[in-house]
Amino acid sequence: MIKGRNKKKKNSLSLFKRKNKFYLKNIEEVSHLIELILCSTILLSPLFMVLSRVGFYSIDPLFLKVLFGLSFLLSVLSIILNGIKNEKCTRLSAYYQIWFCSLFVGTLASQGDVSIYITYGLIPFLSCMYYSQKTVLVNSIFGYVTMISSLIVRSKHEIWMEPISGVIYTRKEWLLSAIVFFSIEYFISFLVAMTIEKHLKTNYDQLQKEQEKADEVKYRLQDESNMVFAANDELIKNTYHLFEIQDKIILFIGEVLGSHDLFTGNHILHTQVYVGIIARDLRDHGFYQDVLTDEEIRYYEMAAFLHDIGKVHIPESILNSTSRFTPEEFELMKTHTTEGKKLLKFLPQIGDGRFNEIAIEMAYCHHEKWDGTGYPSNIIGLEIPLSARIMAAADVLDALISQRLYKSPMTLDDAMKIFAESSGTHFEPCIAESVMRCKSQIAAVDQQFKAEESEKNANELEWWMNYHRKLNEIGLKE
Numbered sequence: 001m002i003k004g005r006n007k008k009k010k011n012s013l014s015l016f017k018r019k020n021k022f023y024l025k026n027i028e029e030v031s032h033l034i035e036l037i038l039c040s041t042i043l044l045s046p047l048f049m050v051l052s053r054v055g056f057y058s059i060d061p062l063f064l065k066v067l068f069g070l071s072f073l074l075s076v077l078s079i080i081l082n083g084i085k086n087e088k089c090t091r092l093s094a095y096y097q098i099w100f101c102s103l104f105v106g107t108l109a110s111q112g113d114v115s116i117y118i119t120y121g122l123i124p125f126l127s128c129m130y131y132s133q134k135t136v137l138v139n140s141i142f143g144y145v146t147m148i149s150s151l152i153v154r155s156k157h158e159i160w161m162e163p164i165s166g167v168i169y170t171r172k173e174w175l176l177s178a179i180v181f182f183s184i185e186y187f188i189s190f191l192v193a194m195t196i197e198k199h200l201k202t203n204y205d206q207l208q209k210e211q212e213k214a215d216e217v218k219y220r221l222q223d224e225s226n227m228v229f230a231a232n233d234e235l236i237k238n239t240y241h242l243f244e245i246q247d248k249i250i251l252f253i254g255e256v257l258g259s260h261d262l263f264t265g266n267h268i269l270h271t272q273v274y275v276g277i278i279a280r281d282l283r284d285h286g287f288y289q290d291v292l293t294d295e296e297i298r299y300y301e302m303a304a305f306l307h308d309i310g311k312v313h314i315p316e317s318i319l320n321s322t323s324r325f326t327p328e329e330f331e332l333m334k335t336h337t338t339e340g341k342k343l344l345k346f347l348p349q350i351g352d353g354r355f356n357e358i359a360i361e362m363a364y365c366h367h368e369k370w371d372g373t374g375y376p377s378n379i380i381g382l383e384i385p386l387s388a389r390i391m392a393a394a395d396v397l398d399a400l401i402s403q404r405l406y407k408s409p410m411t412l413d414d415a416m417k418i419f420a421e422s423s424g425t426h427f428e429p430c431i432a433e434s435v436m437r438c439k440s441q442i443a444a445v446d447q448q449f450k451a452e453e454s455e456k457n458a459n460e461l462e463w464w465m466n467y468h469r470k471l472n473e474i475g476l477k478e
Helices: 003-053 061-082 087-111 117-130 133-155 171-229 231-241 241-262 264-284 292-305 309-313 329-336 336-344 354-365 386-401 412-422 431-437 439-474
Strands: none
Touching: 003 061, 003 117, 061 087, 061 241, 061 439, 087 117, 087 133, 117 133, 117 171, 133 171, 133 336, 241 329, 241 439, 264 292, 264 386, 264 431, 264 439, 292 354, 309 336, 329 336, 354 386, 386 412, 412 431, 431 439
């Protein structure tokens, strides 16, 4: 119960902060807009001076100089005050900006030859942009006082005559009439501005309520999610690392496979790296750019772990033989491609299933050859999936330059010669060229692998050699 009240209190506080931030941002933006209006008033004095020169107005030059000084002073003050970045000053700008405008309008309107009656009404309308009835009321009162003051000054040099009857009004009669007339107009402008402000505020508050409801739903969903996942922290971590989980599972399968065969465990780790190197080099040199996306290459790299999965159905005596395969053993060894395809059909679908497709392609077709002389289906050229064509190159590359029970590793230079000779027969030409082009990168990776695996390989190689020696000594055949 207490937790629920705390959550509600926290949500209310969050809503208050969001509203406060919105109002402050709005005040800042409107104040800068009014600042531009004030700065533009600096041009009015020179404009009136030009119009007076051509006879359109007859305004005292001294008054224009005073007006220019006032507009310049108010503009500078506005820029300075708006430049002070603190909450108190920002809130005050909703008042002093409007007051500056009121002072300028009142000063200009006090001149008898200038009629800007409608400008008085701009004060309430500008104020309603601040989303506060208090601001509209305070600024409107200030604007009204300024308006009455300007009318009093204006009446000193006004002689008003009724156009039709020719009746001339006294100063008192004109002032009283002007105050009544302008007060009615100003009051109407004030009511309209208050209505607009209320409408804007209502719409904003309604949006805030909708946002609050959305936040409540979000928080409730978050609470429910936390309740679901709180029982298992490890599951939460794994939810955010789905690919990491998949990688670990696939790597585990590769390790299991490696325990069945001395060199297959290292082989799949090596080929994963070589597949990535070849695929990215192909893309960088303009080949299969529409296919070899980052995601597709990532799938290729992970599927390389499973390309020899079918070897779990091959006897260890064949996998770990110290001599070349007999024709019968080789025929049995070839079945690891079809066995791998069968096994991978039982792999649960990962994501949209694209990874599963690639894994099956690599396992089944990585011994196919570009000229159609490979196995198990003797398919040719582009009929071989791209993933399997790249896998074939990585597979042969590692087999050539790595240790095996029946042979020592070949030098990288000799391996490159084989790829040059096999271009267009065993390998697609662009893939063979890619391997040769990446020679220095492959050399660095191979050197690192050999440094990391030398002790482990030496121990296991010695164990298997002793194992086969003892079998030969006692005349047994596994």
